[in-house]
Amino acid sequence: MTHESPHDKAADAVHEGRPVEAKYVRGGGPGRRILTILVISVAAVSILLLGMWFVSQGGFARTNANVGNQAVDAEAFQGEAVTPPAGDAAVQAAKNN
Structure with missing residues (x-):
């Protein structure tokens, strides 16, 4: 047999x-091994993304160096406005050459 x-x-x-x-x-x-791996990996990714978001939002910064100085920053950019080129700027440049 x-x-x-x-x-x-x-x-x-x-x-x-x-x-x-x-x-x-x-x-x-059959078993729970795959489910365990999935749960652990989702938790790890969640913690990682939450940490990255927290850092990018300034959550670890003690103070913002720019608090109250927005007027000074705005003055630094006065007079620097540049008019965007017209849609046919390349065509006009080619005609002028």
Whole structure:
């Protein structure tokens, strides 16, 4: 009496041209290992993204060096407004050359 492995049963079905039962072709066995890995990885990514957001929003900064100096900053940029070029600026430049 020989014991047939799941591979043998799946191979026989393939060779005979009939559908293979799902229980013979599933790659992984039942268990919670994959769920545990998914939960841990989602938690790690969440913590990482929350930390990156917190740092980018200045959550770790002690003070903002620009508090109350917005008028000084605005004065520094007075008179520097540049008019954007017209939509046909390249065409006009080509005509002038």
